[in-house]
Amino acid sequence: MSVVPIPLPCSAAHRVRIASVISPLKRVRPRVPFYKLSAHRVPTLWSLYRGLLRHAPGENIRFRVRMMFRKNQHTVKAQSAKEQLVMGHKWLEFFKRAEQGDIKFQNVLSRYERMIATKREKTAWKMRILEAFDWEAKLRSRPIFKGSFIRPSLDNKLLPRLVPQPAHITGMIVRRRIARERRWEQREILKSWAKDLQDEGLFEDALLKSATVDTDRHMKGQGSHAEKRAREHLVSAPVYSGKAQSEWRVPFLKRLAELKECTSREISRHRSAPPTELLLQGKQARREKVANKTSQRQRERSGEVTTAIIRRRRSAPPAHIRELMTPRQLLVDRAMREASEGGWSGAVKAQMGVHMHMPEKWKAEGGWEDEEKKKLLDDMEREIRAENERRRKLGAFPFSE
Numbered sequence: 001m002s003v004v005p006i007p008l009p010c011s012a013a014h015r016v017r018i019a020s021v022i023s024p025l026k027r028v029r030p031r032v033p034f035y036k037l038s039a040h041r042v043p044t045l046w047s048l049y050r051g052l053l054r055h056a057p058g059e060n061i062r063f064r065v066r067m068m069f070r071k072n073q074h075t076v077k078a079q080s081a082k083e084q085l086v087m088g089h090k091w092l093e094f095f096k097r098a099e100q101g102d103i104k105f106q107n108v109l110s111r112y113e114r115m116i117a118t119k120r121e122k123t124a125w126k127m128r129i130l131e132a133f134d135w136e137a138k139l140r141s142r143p144i145f146k147g148s149f150i151r152p153s154l155d156n157k158l159l160p161r162l163v164p165q166p167a168h169i170t171g172m173i174v175r176r177r178i179a180r181e182r183r184w185e186q187r188e189i190l191k192s193w194a195k196d197l198q199d200e201g202l203f204e205d206a207l208l209k210s211a212t213v214d215t216d217r218h219m220k221g222q223g224s225h226a227e228k229r230a231r232e233h234l235v236s237a238p239v240y241s242g243k244a245q246s247e248w249r250v251p252f253l254k255r256l257a258e259l260k261e262c263t264s265r266e267i268s269r270h271r272s273a274p275p276t277e278l279l280l281q282g283k284q285a286r287r288e289k290v291a292n293k294t295s296q297r298q299r300e301r302s303g304e305v306t307t308a309i310i311r312r313r314r315s316a317p318p319a320h321i322r323e324l325m326t327p328r329q330l331l332v333d334r335a336m337r338e339a340s341e342g343g344w345s346g347a348v349k350a351q352m353g354v355h356m357h358m359p360e361k362w363k364a365e366g367g368w369e370d371e372e373k374k375k376l377l378d379d380m381e382r383e384i385r386a387e388n389e390r391r392r393k394l395g396a397f398p399f400s401e
Contacts, residue, residue, distance in 0.1 A: 034078055048088050055095035057109045060116040065091075147286030149278075154180065154266040158274040160282065180266065187259050194252050201241035208238060300339040301357060312337050 034040050049069055056062040068084075075081045098105035143162035150159040155176040159169065238244050300309050316322060317333060325333070335348040341356045349356055 033076065034081070035076065040081075044085065048085065048092060051092050052088065052095065055092065055099055057095065057098055057106070058113040060113050060120065061109065063120070064116050145281070145285045146289050147282045147284075149274075149282060152270050152272060152274075154270050157269055157272045158278065160278065180262075183259050183262055187256065190252050190256055190259075194249065197240065197245065197248050197252075201245040203240075204238060205241040208241070297339075297357070301341060303340075309339050312339070 030037065049065075052065045053062055056065060068088075072081075072084050075084065094105050094109065098109050141164060143164060143166055145160045145162055148161040150156060150161050152158050155173045156169075162169070240248065296306060296308070300306055313334075315337060317325065322330070332348055332352065335345045336352060336354055338345045340346065341349065341358055342361045346356065346361055350359060
């Protein structure tokens with residue numbers, strides 16, 4: 001077996017010199033992230049960020065600098081942070097050279113300023129348009145009070161029926177129903193526990209009585225008086241009966257009282273009187289509903305196409321009835337679903353006996369209601385027919401003259 005030689009003193013000293021030279025160059029990984037180190041934060045915020053804001057040639061470029069720092073403030077990757085810092089120092093050098101009078105960089109930054117201003121304006125208009133769309137969508141789905149109510153119950157007082165109904169009202173009613181079911185289940189559990197406690201107390205009471213009798217019988221004349229008293233105390237100390245039972249029942253009774261109070265609040269909620277102000281609001285809402293529907297029908301008769309008109313036009317008889325209808329009947333059905341009360345639609349409705357707001361409108365439009373107009377129209381019709389007959393004869397014998 002070979003013996004390892006002991007290194008020479010000069011060799012050991014040489015190794016120490018090499019270690020002293022290499023150790024400072026060894027990379028030391030910090031125990032905290034780089035973005036929490038003062039060596040990173042202080043130069044970045046106090047030198048780079050403040051320098052960019054101070055030397056920025058315009059307000060739009062300054063806005064861009066703030067947005068870029070805000071966008072990259074959560075960067076945790078060292079390589080990405082280094083790239084952004086290099087770009088930031090490059091911008092700072094450009095700003096300083098433009099501030100010193102370099103024409104080229106002044107022109108570049110001026111064009112960059114105008115480009116950012118245009119982009120900001122475009123973004124601002126885009127946000128305005130999106131806000132307008134959001135507001136229109138909100139108006140389309142806004143709750144409307146039409147005058148009807150949600151009747152009082154154990155879960156709610158008298159509430160206005162809104163269309164569509166807000167989610168928080170539905171959630172309130174559902175949560176109260178679930179809570180009431182849980183309270184009923186808890187009440188039954190507490191009653192069963194109280195019954196078990198009562199049975200246990202009765203059993204213990206009977207057991208203590210029998211144990212006391214047996215102890216008196218077997219321990220008569222044995223031991224001193226103190227020992228007898230100690231045995232009697234151990235035997236007769238109640239755990240579930242007597243005063244101990246009332247202490248056990250306190251939490252149950254307290255919780256049952258709380259559940260009873262909840263039930264009382266539900267009953268008072270169900271029996272609560274409707275607010276006068278809410279009833280007046282419902283009456284006014286019904287008036288406005290009738291006025292709105294009347295105005296809508298008037299606008300539809302005037303020719304405005306509303307959503308209700310589109311749905312009415314698209315409707316049709318049931319399929320099993322539609323299959324048995326003739327083309328003439330389908331055409332009449334389509335005319336009856338129109339909102340117009342004049343012209344051919346009005347004549348069809350009058351013939352079918354449909355109730356109309358102005359039953360004689362279709363006659364007035366054609367001039368059939370006034371005798372003078374009817375006579376004038378008949379004369380015009382005869383003249384047109386005579387002219388057509390004359391031209392027909394001329395067409396049949398063009399060279400007869």
